[in-house]
Amino acid sequence: MVIGNSDVILSVKDLTANVDETPILKGINLEIKAGEIHAIMGPNGSGKSTLSKVLAGHPAYEVTGGEVSYLGQNLLDMEPEDRARSGVFLAFQYPLEIPGVSNLDFLRVAYNSKRKHEGLEELDAFDFDDLVQEKLGIVKMDAAFLNRSVNEGFSGGEKKRNEILQMAILEPKLGILDETDSGLDIDALRIVANGVNQLAHSNNAMLVITHYQRLLEYIIPDYVHVMANGRIIRTGGKELALELEERGYDWLLEAEAVV
Amino acid sequence: MSTTVQSLVNQPYKYGFITQIESDTIPAGLSEDVIRLISAKKNEPAFMLEFRLKAYRQWLKMTEPNWAEVGYPPIDYQKIVYYSAPKVQEKKKSLDEVDPTLLETFEKLGISLSEQKRLSNVAVDAIFDSVSVATTFKEKLAKDGVIFCSISEALQEHPDLVQKYLGSVVPVADNYFAALNSAVFTDGSFVFIPKGVKCPMELSTYFRINNGESGQFERTLIVAEEGASVSYLEGCTAPMYDSNQLHAAVVELVALDNAEIKYSTVQNWYAGDADGKGGIYNFVTKRGLCQGVNSKISWTQVETGSAITWKYPSCVLVGDNSVGEFYSVALTNNRQQADTGTKMIHIGKNTRSTIVSKGISAGNSNNSYRGLVKVGPKAEGARNYSQCDSMLIGDNAGANTFPYIQVQNNSAKVEHEASTSKIGEDQLFYFTQRGISLEDAIAMMISGFCRDVFNQLPMEFAVEADKLLALKLEGSVG
Numbered sequence: 163m164v165i166g167n168s169d170v171i172l173s174v175k176d177l178t179a180n181v182d183e184t185p186i187l188k189g190i191n192l193e194i195k196a197g198e199i200h201a202i203m204g205p206n207g208s209g210k211s212t213l214s215k216v217l218a219g220h221p222a223y224e225v226t227g228g229e230v231s232y233l234g235q236n237l238l239d240m241e242p243e244d245r246a247r248s249g250v251f252l253a254f255q256y257p258l259e260i261p262g263v264s265n266l267d268f269l270r271v272a273y274n275s276k277r278k279h280e281g282l283e284e285l286d287a288f289d290f291d292d293l294v295q296e297k298l299g300i301v302k303m304d305a306a307f308l309n310r311s312v313n314e315g316f317s318g319g320e321k322k323r324n325e326i327l328q329m330a331i332l333e334p335k336l337g338i339l340d341e342t343d344s345g346l347d348i349d350a351l352r353i354v355a356n357g358v359n360q361l362a363h364s365n366n367a368m369l370v371i372t373h374y375q376r377l378l379e380y381i382i383p384d385y386v387h388v389m390a391n392g393r394i395i396r397t398g399g400k401e402l403a404l405e406l407e408e409r410g411y412d413w414l415l416e417a418e419a420v421v
Numbered sequence: 422m423s424t425t426v427q428s429l430v431n432q433p434y435k436y437g438f439i440t441q442i443e444s445d446t447i448p449a450g451l452s453e454d455v456i457r458l459i460s461a462k463k464n465e466p467a468f469m470l471e472f473r474l475k476a477y478r479q480w481l482k483m484t485e486p487n488w489a490e491v492g493y494p495p496i497d498y499q500k501i502v503y504y505s506a507p508k509v510q511e512k513k514k515s516l517d518e519v520d521p522t523l524l525e526t527f528e529k530l531g532i533s534l535s536e537q538k539r540l541s542n543v544a545v546d547a548i549f550d551s552v553s554v555a556t557t558f559k560e561k562l563a564k565d566g567v568i569f570c571s572i573s574e575a576l577q578e579h580p581d582l583v584q585k586y587l588g589s590v591v592p593v594a595d596n597y598f599a600a601l602n603s604a605v606f607t608d609g610s611f612v613f614i615p616k617g618v619k620c621p622m623e624l625s626t627y628f629r630i631n632n633g634e635s636g637q638f639e640r641t642l643i644v645a646e647e648g649a650s651v652s653y654l655e656g657c658t659a660p661m662y663d664s665n666q667l668h669a670a671v672v673e674l675v676a677l678d679n680a681e682i683k684y685s686t687v688q689n690w691y692a693g694d695a696d697g698k699g700g701i702y703n704f705v706t707k708r709g710l711c712q713g714v715n716s717k718i719s720w721t722q723v724e725t726g727s728a729i730t731w732k733y734p735s736c737v738l739v740g741d742n743s744v745g746e747f748y749s750v751a752l753t754n755n756r757q758q759a760d761t762g763t764k765m766i767h768i769g770k771n772t773r774s775t776i777v778s779k780g781i782s783a784g785n786s787n788n789s790y791r792g793l794v795k796v797g798p799k800a801e802g803a804r805n806y807s808q809c810d811s812m813l814i815g816d817n818a819g820a821n822t823f824p825y826i827q828v829q830n831n832s833a834k835v836e837h838e839a840s841t842s843k844i845g846e847d848q849l850f851y852f853t854q855r856g857i858s859l860e861d862a863i864a865m866m867i868s869g870f871c872r873d874v875f876n877q878l879p880m881e882f883a884v885e886a887d888k889l890l891a892l893k894l895e896g897s898v899g
Binding site: 218219220221222241242243245246247251252254257258260261262263264267268271272275276279311328332 | 854856
């Protein structure tokens, strides 16, 4: 595959970040191009989730150095809502419950914020409803979920499917999935993975953060990165995930002298 | 988060201006002579002076209550001005004669008193410092037999009605602040809906404190005779001063057989600055008496202002099958303190009451719900449902719930539900990560949280209330 520079969606250079004054990311380098699926694996505490939050702009994470360019713009200069409106989507590991706000209203306001940002007219409730009905099929969700409060009383699997539904509606350029497979049974995992596969195409990119290679049986990555102690210590193809599944992380950590 | 949430909540108070107007103000201080002077200035009937003096003598024997979850330095009652009125000789018959400065003031507050611009289905009584300056739609209402005027005017024109009902729900010595009010109140609204009449429009009183040293002690009395019904709304604002002003009002509602009174409040007194300097002490006694069978009294309040709010709109359910309701949203921010709730006193058979209270606390504020549900020995089949929800914004705000339940009848059913939720940084990040701005995120969450209460407000004001809360909370999250 030959891809020119213009197709780079995300470029991360020497990124460092703190949480509560403690350095967590210690120099991340990563380049993601259109049409690619990247997986990030690694042991607990390696900084995987931190990377996803920093990219999305969570205010509790302080960037201390490095650069992140997203579609040619300085991502770190953008407010979280502007990153989202420009196509950065984070599927949360623990989606939040929002009592009193209906799922449908939440989706519509989010969708229209993006439309407005793109200079498009906002969709009215009727047109938006048509759009949602069409997208529900992607994650096999019942329309009854739309009138419930966002994630309130949802099971773990329902919450994750709801994340993918939001992603389907917002059509991101960069979808970041933070341990979307955690807490899912095999059926839910398959539905979520199928959803992601339907949404990945040649003009966008996915960054899939996971603990286990199980998810990668359904979402086939082009690259697998292994993170440890705030750095990417090895990058390979999808076969690296299989090797990790078989041998664990320790051999790699030792080989890279991380421990 | 603190900075963003904080800056969202800390919107400037846009009603904080002072009107320059010559006023007739008596020296600060309280004594029997001052009370006689007030009564004389208002040319009141003899019974009124007696009422005041009796209240004053009781008040002298009482002590200020200290059980509420609020703290403030001692109030020097001798430093308060008990009468301040814009200098006019007599109440004007027509709005054309009202001082244009006053009309402008109310115009600025969004309350149009002029014939052309006023809300077509809302009659307004405008009260500036101690006196009523104008009442709209009086003649139109009179055609249906509805009396809507200031209480001073009622004392001149309908003294018998006032004498019959004044103090019948809140006795002069009911509590410290009610006794003070009974002694020195200067104006307020009077509403009388005769038998069988459904009041054809919303009635509304707008209170404005202007003078920096004066207290505001208004007295509202609403009587709905058999089968009558009325919906009434009050609003209030005050200028920004560094000192605190005392507002001690009394509201009495009387509903006879099959009558219905709906009383709504949107309270936006000046709340003080971010450090808690200035603001109104809002110490108010509101009580409704469901005297007749099948009568109904419904309180809806949206409390957003005041440095301190101490207020428990209550229903005394005497008539069989009578219904009491209390719907409340109380929002506190910065250093504001609120101790508010209701009392539902079930006396008659099959009486029912509903309490829905939503407390929102942001900044360093403290917000308490305090409620009493009392079922007397004769209240066969009485029922109460209470729901008290608190929402915390940020990490430094506090919320308390103090429900008191006293049941003396075995057939009664009392239910109480409570919840506490928090608007935290992660929830807000969830919204912003979906492209929704912080302001919209908070507005959506607050409006969802308050929906049950806003649905009870008259339509014209529900939207206003929604906007008011959003405005108050702007900058409170981040």
